[in-house]
Amino acid sequence: MLRAMRTPMNARGGFRVGAAIALVLLLAAAPAGADEFEDTLARVDKALQTNPKRVPLHLLESCQSRRNGAIRLYDLGQTTRALRRLDFCKKLLGISDEPTKAVPSASEQAKALGEAEREARHRAAREVEQALGLEPDLANGLRIYRDCAQCHGAEGWGLSNGSVPQIAGQHRTVVVKQLADIRAGNRDNPLMAPYATVESMGGAQGVADVAGYIDTLEISIDSDKGKGKDLALGKKLYEERCVSCHGATGEGDGVRFMPRIHSQHYRYLVRQLEWIRDGKRRNGNAEMVASVKDFGERETRAVADYVSRLEPPIELQAPPGWSNPDFAD
Ligand code: HEC
């Protein structure tokens, strides 16, 4: 993401001395702008991950596309215009003009990133351990869940377009791990991040409470499905590559932190499989990454379609017409 500094040096032979001097002056000036650009870009990227001002999705997407445009300009040597292109993101995400500190070199940055990731994994692991040792207080879990319901719905069924996953009935351990990962910056989720902070839902106890509450919600089998045309391939792939961890009916395994994936929305499944394959979901399980590494679009869609049609045992399914009584007014 962070680009190494480039020298806009495409010397064509035969220019006059005056032009050469102007070029030298320009080059001398370039690094300062470049530092500022690298610094601003780093702060924009950080804010895009944590979304401190709770900005809605369409605005985050506009910022993302301007950020990408800024990098293109920067790569063309147009540093000033590139910086201007970041102004929208700075305003949107509340980024000040103060540079943070001297910009580290590319190798220092890579090292710092590696350390930050290790630290994030440790932090998440500590919080998981802590939260799982606590007794969930379901009344407090419901209180916290009222915020979550804005997106995941009162029943925890998410949205059938796959933008928000069904989380009802998910294993407590899995919810705890996902929340801890999001809080530690080990899984990006800019929409949700501001709702999952310690300030908004409390520390490890809050995580334990809301995970305990989500575990009690009835699961909807009325999820988004694929086209149903390639289910034989989906079944074959699932049985060869997924069953050992996610179980015969997609029930997962709470003890081993394996998520339930049955009756999950098809389009969410496709997206997660692609993200896990491509390393975009940083907390992806390494062995799982290996099992989907060679998937093309056909395999991904086939297995996602098959999984979206797997169902939880009848006693975990929401009865027809069920709605969450805790939300009845
Ligand atoms: C602003 C919308 C929003 C709010 C509020 C929100 N979420 Fe989410 N949540 C999402 C989205 C979107 C995803 C999926 C992100 C992705 O695609 O990676 C998600 C993913 C999750 C996941 C991971 C699911 C999985 O299958 O891996 C869990 C667990 C979760 N949310 C729990 C919560 C809890 C608990 C709260 C309340 C404290 C909450 N969410 C509040 C939007 C939201």
Ligand code: HEC
């Ligand atoms: C070695 C065990 C393993 C194998 C094999 C495996 N997975 Fe996973 N999978 C996991 C774990 C663990 C996670 C949770 C990773 C995390 O913590 O974010 C996961 C996450 C997922 C998710 C995201 C769930 C969510 O709620 O966001 C999907 C979807 C998924 N796996 C589908 C599959 C499919 C389909 C296959 C077979 C092609 C497969 N997995 C193979 C262990 C495995």
